[in-house]
Amino acid sequence: MMQRRPIVGLALVAAATGMAVAARLLVVRTLDGSLLMGWPGPTLGQFRVDAVLVACSAGAALGASGAILQTLLRNPLASPFVLGVTSGAGAGVAFASLAAAMAGIAAPTGAALGVPALAGALAALGCVLLLSRRHGALDPVTLILGGVIVGAIASAGSTVAESLLPPERRGLLTGWLFGRIPDVPDAGALAACAAAALALTGLGTAWGNRLDGAALSDDEARSIGIALGPMRTAMFIGCGVATAATVALCGPIAFVGLLAPHCARALVGARNRLLVPGAALAGAGLLTAADALRQWIDVGGGRLPLGAVTAVFGGVAFLVLLRRTAAGWMS
Amino acid sequence: MTTLRFRSPVIPRGAFTLTPGEVAPAAGRVTVLIGPNGGGKTTALRAAAGMLVPEQGAILLDGAPVHSMPAAERAARMALVAQRPEVGAPFSVRQVVALGRVLRPSAPDRIEHALVRTGLAALADRPFHALSGGQQQRVAVARALAQHEPGGVLLLDEAFAAVDPPEAAALVREIRAEAAAGATVLAATHDLSVASALADDVWCIAGGRTTAFGLSRELLTRQSLPSLLGIAVAEAHGARGTIAVADYGAILPDTPR
Numbered sequence: 001m002m003q004r005r006p007i008v009g010l011a012l013v014a015a016a017t018g019m020a021v022a023a024r025l026l027v028v029r030t031l032d033g034s035l036l037m038g039w040p041g042p043t044l045g046q047f048r049v050d051a052v053l054v055a056c057s058a059g060a061a062l063g064a065s066g067a068i069l070q071t072l073l074r075n076p077l078a079s080p081f082v083l084g085v086t087s088g089a090g091a092g093v094a095f096a097s098l099a100a101a102m103a104g105i106a107a108p109t110g111a112a113l114g115v116p117a118l119a120g121a122l123a124a125l126g127c128v129l130l131l132s133r134r135h136g137a138l139d140p141v142t143l144i145l146g147g148v149i150v151g152a153i154a155s156a157g158s159t160v161a162e163s164l165l166p167p168e169r170r171g172l173l174t175g176w177l178f179g180r181i182p183d184v185p186d187a188g189a190l191a192a193c194a195a196a197a198l199a200l201t202g203l204g205t206a207w208g209n210r211l212d213g214a215a216l217s218d219d220e221a222r223s224i225g226i227a228l229g230p231m232r233t234a235m236f237i238g239c240g241v242a243t244a245a246t247v248a249l250c251g252p253i254a255f256v257g258l259l260a261p262h263c264a265r266a267l268v269g270a271r272n273r274l275l276v277p278g279a280a281l282a283g284a285g286l287l288t289a290a291d292a293l294r295q296w297i298d299v300g301g302g303r304l305p306l307g308a309v310t311a312v313f314g315g316v317a318f319l320v321l322l323r324r325t326a327a328g329w330m331s
Numbered sequence: 332m333t334t335l336r337f338r339s340p341v342i343p344r345g346a347f348t349l350t351p352g353e354v355a356p357a358a359g360r361v362t363v364l365i366g367p368n369g370g371g372k373t374t375a376l377r378a379a380a381g382m383l384v385p386e387q388g389a390i391l392l393d394g395a396p397v398h399s400m401p402a403a404e405r406a407a408r409m410a411l412v413a414q415r416p417e418v419g420a421p422f423s424v425r426q427v428v429a430l431g432r433v434l435r436p437s438a439p440d441r442i443e444h445a446l447v448r449t450g451l452a453a454l455a456d457r458p459f460h461a462l463s464g465g466q467q468q469r470v471a472v473a474r475a476l477a478q479h480e481p482g483g484v485l486l487l488d489e490a491f492a493a494v495d496p497p498e499a500a501a502l503v504r505e506i507r508a509e510a511a512a513g514a515t516v517l518a519a520t521h522d523l524s525v526a527s528a529l530a531d532d533v534w535c536i537a538g539g540r541t542t543a544f545g546l547s548r549e550l551l552t553r554q555s556l557p558s559l560l561g562i563a564v565a566e567a568h569g570a571r572g573t574i575a576v577a578d579y580g581a582i583l584p585d586t587p588r
Contacts, residue, residue, distance in 0.1 A: 074419020209433045215420035216430060219382050219413045220471075223486075224478055225406030225434035270420045 006274045009267035013278050017285030021052050024292040035296060047183065053194070054185045055291045056284035058250045061197035061242040063260030063283020067276050068204050068235050070261050071211045075140050077321060079258035080243040081314075082144060084124040084151030086254065089247035090177060091154040092120020094161035101169050111188030113248035121244040124150050125236060137218065155252075179253040179307025181291050189249045196245040200238045201280040207231065208273030253307055255314020256286050262321065286310075332358045332482045333393055333408045335515050340385035342378055347539040349374045354534060354544055356517045358482070361510045363530035363547070364519040367560065370537040372519040373414060376488045379517060380411045392484065403434055409484040410475035414492075416467045418459050425455040427470050431478030438477075445477040448505045450498055464493040472502060476509070485509055487518035491525050503528045523564070527551050527574040535559045551575040557583055 025048050030036045039045060066079040080086045093108075096116035100107040108116065128150050132143035162173050204211065213226045221228050246253065263286070264278030290309045297304055335356055342349040349371045356362035364372045377383050378390055381397035389396040392408060410431065418427055428451075429442050446452045449469045454462065459470060472490050479485055487506070491499045506529060510516045517534075520526050526533070530547035543550055543559055550556070556564040556575055563581030567574045 071420055074417070212420070212422075212426075213430050213433045215418050215422065217413050217415070217417040219377060219380060220411060220417070220474075222382060222402055223380055223406060223409065223411035223413075224431055224474075225403040227402045265421065270422050271426065 006268045006271065009269065010274055010278050010281070012267050013264055013281045013285070017056075017281050017288070020285040020289035020292060021056070024048065024052050024055070024288050024295070027292065027296070029296050050183075050185050050190075051181050051291060052288055054181050054190060054249060055288040057190060057194040057197050058246040058253065059256055059260070059283035059285065059287030060201060060280040061193055061246045061283070062253065062257035062287070063264070063279040063281070064197060064201045064204055064276055065239040065242045066257030066259075066283070067261035067264065067272070067279035068200070068211065068239055069257075071272055071275075072214055072232055072235055073138060073140075073143060074215060075143060076262070077144050077258070077318070078147075079255070079261075080121075080239065080246075081151065081252070081254045081256075082258055082318070083128050083147035084149075084154060085121045085128075085147075085240060085243045086247060086252040086257075087151040087154035087158070088124020088127075089117040089121040089244045090252040091157045091161070092116040092118070092123070092244075093247065094158035094173060094177065095120075097169065097173055098161040098164055101165050107169060107172070110186030111192050111248065113189065114192055114244055117247045118241060118244035120154070121240040121247070122237070124154055125240055129236075175305070176251040178305040179251040179310065181250060181306055185249065189245075193242075193245040193249040196242040197280060200242045201277055203235075203238055204276030205273055207235075208271065208276060211235075211272035211276070212270075251307065253287065254311040255318060256283050256290075256310055258321070259314055259317050260286055262317075332513055333484050333515060334358060334391075335379060335397075335409075335484050335517070336391045337375075337379070337388075338391055339388035340378060340390050341387040342374060342383050342385050344371075344374050344539070347371060349378060349536075349539045351375060351536060351539070351541045354541060356515055356534070357532065358515045359510055359513050360531035361507060361516040361518060361529050362532040362534050363526045364517060364534050364536060365521070365523075365526055365560065366536040366542070368521070371539040372536055373488055374539070375536055376411070376486050376517065376519055379484075380409065380486050381405055406434060406478065407480065407483075409486065410479040411486045412468075412471045412475045412488060412490045414488040416471035418467075422459050423456050424451055424459055424462065424470050427459050428455075428473045428477050431474040431476070435478065442477045445473040448476060449473040450501055465495055465498065468492065468494055469498060469502065472505075476505070479509065479514065481509075482513040484515045484517070487516070489519055489521070491520065491522065499525060500528070523551065523556070523575045523577050527569065528571060548572055 027035055027037050062080055069078040070076055093113050093116050097107040128146045131146040132138050158177055162170060210226050210231055213224050214221050218228060260283035261279040263282040264275055268274040268278040291306055294304050294306055294309050337351050337354040339352055364375060366372050381400060384398045428445055432438055446455050449472055451469055451473055468490055475485060491502060506516055518529060533547050533550040535543040553564050553566050563578040563583050565576045565578040567576055
């Protein structure tokens with residue numbers, strides 16, 4: 001078993017995230033296809049700084065949400081995307097755009113996207129939790145299946161809403177529904193996402209012991225002194241808010257919330273007091289690294305969508321996790 | 332010393348309604364819950380732990396209704412081992428045992444002591460999920476022992492069901508030691524030899540009702556058990572007096588089937 005001190009693991013996660021940030025800031029693919037290391041002028045440099053800020057805020061929010069959801073639901077496959085929360089938030093935004101178009105008013109932008117995103121996120125999470133309730137307990141298989149199906153329905157809904165939009169209003173939503181780092185991030189949306197990530201990470205860290213206790217069965221968790229109902233409600237809403245803030249900023253991004261907690265757990269262990277901040281750091285690193293990778297890959301006409309990068313790598317990792325978790329918690 | 336009292340609670344549970352009447356498991360003694368499957372043993376224990384809200388009546392912990400007590404206050408006086416231990420995170424054995432004190436004043440020596448008493452000291456750094464079912468049950472008992480304060484209430488639901496006989500014997504000794512130190516122990520089991528070794532008092536529940544409550548030496552006998560449990564029973568002489576053993580080979584004359 002791991003004998004390394006967990007705090008050393010946390011330092012390792014921070015170091016890896018630092019390397020991803022440095023890679024995104026300093027390494028670019030030039031027009032002739034070669035990779036170049038260096039710092040551009042202040043104007044171009046600001047784009048890179050903005051991209052890192054966005055990726056770190058969104059990745060941290062998703063990573064912390066994933067760690068908290070995996071603990072609360074006692075399910076190593078839980079995460080905002082797998083539970084349909086991310087797609088639900090996306091559908092909220094898509095339908096808000098459609099409603100705005102039908103009403104003939106300007107579509108919401110920036111931080112205002114957070115409102116329909118939050119409505120969609122909480123609606124999706126509520127649906128999944130209700131669907132997977134069997135005899136007063138959450139059935140782990142139904143939970144994941146319900147999340148995937150609710151997510152698929154929400155994504156389809158987003159596509160329908162998008163195709164019903166008049167063509168001149170479509171462009172913005174099309175790139176956004178894939179998940180992307182905006183070239184010029186909305187300051188309000190970025191601040192909201194960063195605040196949500198910090199607040200959720202702080203709450204999860206402060207309540208780390210309670211989250212640990214919630215790994216026991218409901219009865220036993222209550223018997224060791226945890227007020228399970230209020231804690232779950234607060235945490236689910238916190239994860240919904242953090243996910244919605246991410247979606248308002250970047251659109252629906254897949255699998256970072258699933259992978260970040262597993263990366264962090266391997267290095268800092270399973271105690272939530274370190275796992276939650278570790279997963280937030282790992283999420284920031286993963287999303288920044290995915291964005292850096294996207295800059296380096298030459299696909300001819302432009303860059304890969306960020307959502308496609310995380311979905312391909314994350315999807316494969318999900319399948320690996322699925323096989324390893326077939327017999328309960330992986331070691 | 333903490334007291335536990337069932338004051339005629341009425342708790343509907345679908346197939347039956349738990350109506351045990353007035354029952355007070357005594358402090359300093361082990362009360363063993365017996366009865367047919369689905370008869371209400373687990374419901375009685377969950378109700379005692381404050382997990383179920385009675386429609387009428389109440390279950391009182393030190394005179395206050397246990398179901399409306401703040402979770403942290405209840406945890407200081409009462410520990411529970413549920414029927415199936417469940418740990419939804421990749422914790423080590425020691426980390427699981429430490430959960431018993433996660434919201435209580437920290438006491439590392441109590442955690443180590445609980446590991447030693449349940450024979451888990453050598454397994455303390457193993458992942459919980461690498462253990463056998465019986466070992467996992469011992470971890471759950473160790474967690475409850477780490478949480479439990481002298482003179483508190485200890486609720487055990489089939490805590491020995493998958494435990495090997497030598498370990499079960501050791502656990503029985505530890506549970507009896509808790510009672511001797513003033514604890515109120517209420518333990519459900521379907522194993523008559525465990526019941527014989529563990530019990531001072533016996534509480535039999537069937538169909539949600541109390542069908543018997545009394546001294547172990549009077550109820551765990553060849554005369555009483557056939558009518559209470561519907562099985563034939565043989566008796567043997569053990570260290571704590573007579574032991575009741577289920578006699579599966581015998582056929583009761585008036586078995587209704």
